[in-house]
Amino acid sequence: MGNRLLGGLFASAALVATAGLAEAKTVIHVMHQGDPGWVKAYGDVATRFEAANPDVDIEMIYAPHDAYNEKFSAAVMAKQLPDIMELDAPFLANYVWSGYLQPVKPLIDKDLLDDMTDSNIAQGTYPIDKDLYAIGLTDSSVVLYGNKKYLEAIGARIPKSVDDAWTREEFEGYLEKLSKLEGVKWPIDTFRGYGIKTEWITYAYGPLLESAGCDLIDRKTWKAGGTLDGEACLKALTMMQDWVKKGWVVPTSSGTNQFYAEGQPAALAMGGHWFYAEASAAMKDNIVVMPLPKIGDKGVSPNGTWIWGISATSTNPEIAGKFLSFLLKDKEYREYAKTQSAYPGLKSFAAESPLYAEGGPLAIAFEQASKTAIARPPHPAYPTITSAFMQAVDKIFNGGDAQEALTAAAKKIDEDIEDNAGYPPFDEQQ
Helix, strand or coil, X not given: CHHHHHHHHHXXXXXXXXXXXXXXXXXXXXXXXXXXXXXXXXXXXXXHHHHHCCCEEEEEEECCHHHHHHHHHHHHHCCCCCCEEEEEHHHHHHHHHCXXXXXXCCCCCHHHHHHECHHHHHHCECCCCCCECEECCEXXXXXXXXXXXXXXXXXXXXCCCHHHCCEHHHHHHHHHHHHCCCCCCEEEECCHHHCCCCCHHHHHHHHHHHHCCCCCCCCCCCCCCCCCCCHHHHHHHHHHHHHHHCCCECCHHHCCCCCCCCCCCEEEEEXXXXXXXXXXXXXXXXXXXXXXXXXXXXXXXXXCCEEEEEECCCCCHHHHHHHHHHHHHCHHHHHHHHHCCCEECEHHHHHCCHHHCCCCCCHHHHHHHHHCECCCCCCCCHHHHHHHHHHHHHHHHCCCCHHHHHHHHHHHHHHHHHHCCCCCCHHHCC
16 A cells, blocks of 8 residues: 555656646747648758757747738737748738837747848848848749740740840730740639739739839828839720730639640739649759749839848747747748759858759849849738729729729828828838
8 A cells, every 4th residue: 555655656746747847848929821732841841840959949920811811800800929930021020019029039940040142131131220130941933924836836036044034025025926836725823813912013014114114102201102003003094904915814714824734824823933833843954933024114023022020028038039040041941942943042041952053944033133134012011002092903904994993092101101191200201
């Protein structure tokens, strides 16, 4: 009986010790989006980090891509921000201005900070204090994909570099020829099927408009009126509306890929760098990667992608930074990223990515980063800017009056900025 009692006491002590250890663990909450492959990659990194750091639990919080901002807003309202949040780069100014993020330089391994490309630094930097608030393994771009068979059939010139991009006259001339070519149902897929719940319209179409002299807002006065609804934007959106009216653009109802779908009914695709992995697997040597066309005097391309920040409310920012550093250096995570044709945001990752090396199939995309990339407006009103712009483009593409739609969008943006007293100190940056 005594031995059984003693054993019971030892067992109880063991349970108490185990409970104590469990309570002692630091829990880091990580909010993220992504398709199933990326979600698994993040989860696997978390498992490896926990194995190396048994006193830490990483709790991954998934939010669907199309509903990410809504879920983030709910976390803000509930005052339950995660320790680490994935954020779309153009929203960074809004998050920092709102007090949601803290600088990451003191928290991330220095060798990673030194490894960042210029565009990666730019997408994670707040324009007011010039401090770094987010970091990522990747950046992004959009290129013009072409079906070699169709392009050869119409005698199209294939650009070999960003400096050699098609002019508007060439581009529209080729769209016209492709519209009459047997086997081509649509000259171009601009991925209208992504709709207006993602960043696609602003991210991908904005550069074409900027190339034509348009912009979403005046970046000195931070006024949309007179810019977004001005002559340059009106002409540029009317041009794109004309492409839709002529039946050159894959409609929303046809989904998000008619370029390498069965029969390859779209001859061109204005797609993200991530599109290359699946497209090249399906099309082999028949895929051509070209720079975005110059609609005006200069070529413009986008940058900015989903990057990682640490919340200002995190009670364990050092551990959060340790996990982010682990993630960005993790070899298996990088290997998965390479299979997804991930666009390098770290110099070491670029060196590991033959797709983007000189002569590589996506070298043009990497060239755009240094020659033509322009960030989306880095302003706290960006959520309103992109929402208003996307709704205007959607109305215009569906046959609405372009001037009316752009004027309404500019008014909505300016009202938001006025309602927030100019988002000081941005009101002093004029």
